[in-house]
Amino acid sequence: MKRVYLLAYPAGHSVSPAMQNAAFAERGLDVRYEALEVPPAELPEVVARFRGNEVLGANVTIPHKLAVMPLLDELTAAAQAIGAVNTIVNRDGYLVGHNTDADGFSRALADLASDPSGRTALLLGAGGAARAVAFALLSSGVARLDIYNRTQERARALAGDFQALGWIEVVTSEELPDSVSSADLLVNSTSVGMEQGGVTEDISPLPVGVVPSGVVVDLVYRPPETRLLREARVAGCLTQNGLPMLIYQGAEAFKLWTSQSAPVEVMFRAARDQLVPR
Numbered sequence: 001m002k003r004v005y006l007l008a009y010p011a012g013h014s015v016s017p018a019m020q021n022a023a024f025a026e027r028g029l030d031v032r033y034e035a036l037e038v039p040p041a042e043l044p045e046v047v048a049r050f051r052g053n054e055v056l057g058a059n060v061t062i063p064h065k066l067a068v069m070p071l072l073d074e075l076t077a078a079a080q081a082i083g084a085v086n087t088i089v090n091r092d093g094y095l096v097g098h099n100t101d102a103d104g105f106s107r108a109l110a111d112l113a114s115d116p117s118g119r120t121a122l123l124l125g126a127g128g129a130a131r132a133v134a135f136a137l138l139s140s141g142v143a144r145l146d147i148y149n150r151t152q153e154r155a156r157a158l159a160g161d162f163q164a165l166g167w168i169e170v171v172t173s174e175e176l177p178d179s180v181s182s183a184d185l186l187v188n189s190t191s192v193g194m195e196q197g198g199v200t201e202d203i204s205p206l207p208v209g210v211v212p213s214g215v216v217v218d219l220v221y222r223p224p225e226t227r228l229l230r231e232a233r234v235a236g237c238l239t240q241n242g243l244p245m246l247i248y249q250g251a252e253a254f255k256l257w258t259s260q261s262a263p264v265e266v267m268f269r270a271a272r273d274q275l276v277p278r
């Protein structure tokens with residue numbers, strides 16, 4: 001049996017084991033996906049074990065996405081540009097770091113028949129997920145990307161890192177309402193509205209009374225409809241939660257580990273079963 005691991009700390013309630021194990025079973029592969037709770041100090045030792053020939057690779061999540069980078073032999077161009085690794089592939093003891101979040105986001109957006117090319121987009125947040133979304137949007141030819149983040153210096157740092165890829169502007173709180181109303185696409189990549197420790201605060205990352213008008217994507221998938229998505233849907237926007245991105249980033253990783261296409265319908269079903277409130 002081959003193995004794929006998830007590097008996390010804490011391991012929490014990740015959907016990935018159910019989603020990936022369902023995909024391996026569907027393709028008749030003798031592979032087991034397992035979440036490992038790895039304290040930061042143990043990361044080098046655990047990653048070294050991934051060079052063994054029973055390991056196909058791994059996923060990487062909070063807080064290891066940056067710390068894992070110097071432990072690998074090679075990084076793809078996307079992982080380098082985004083500045084984070086979420087997938088490791090073991091090629092006969094040689095570890096390659098990928099980032100499939102940007103491709104996952106682009107594929108999810110394509111499901112909405114929404115082509116960002118030549119459009120104006122507003123991105124809320126400046127953390128790891130925001131970096132993958134910024135890379136995806138700028139790489140797909142968005143005309144202008146506005147970034148708003150609670151901590152403005154972080155938004156400025158992100159804009160600085162990506163300015164070579166296109167027109168990117170940092171938006172202040174005063175400018176935010178105008179940016180919202182002129183955006184064809186709004187993406188929430190903050191954790192505002194996300195269920196944490198079994199509790200969901202019904203809050204939006206937008207100021208009260210500011211409602212988007214174009215396509216709205218929230219990377220949060222627990223709960224399935226955040227306040228932002230609910231208000232956007234009521235206002236007539238086309239909306240999408242973070243589940244398609246989660247599935248498609250996992251599907252890209254599955255393809256990298258197995259060289260087979262991923263059974264995305266099976267993965268959607270397994271993930272939805274996990275996300276049903278109990």
Ligand code: NAP
Pocket residue numbers: 101104124125126127128129130149150151154189190191192194205219220221241242243245246247249
């Ligand atoms: P992160 O690196 O910790 O970044 C968190 C972001 O949220 C930062 O921009 C932070 O702003 C902002 N934020 C947090 N609390 C806030 C608050 N109370 N008010 C305003 N802004 C706040 O996390 P991440 O990895 O980017 O993940 C962000 C979200 O995306 C999470 O909900 C995660 O589950 C989701 N995600 C989804 C997928 C998917 O496949 N669907 C993939 C990756 C992530 P500051 O800089 O001011 O702290």
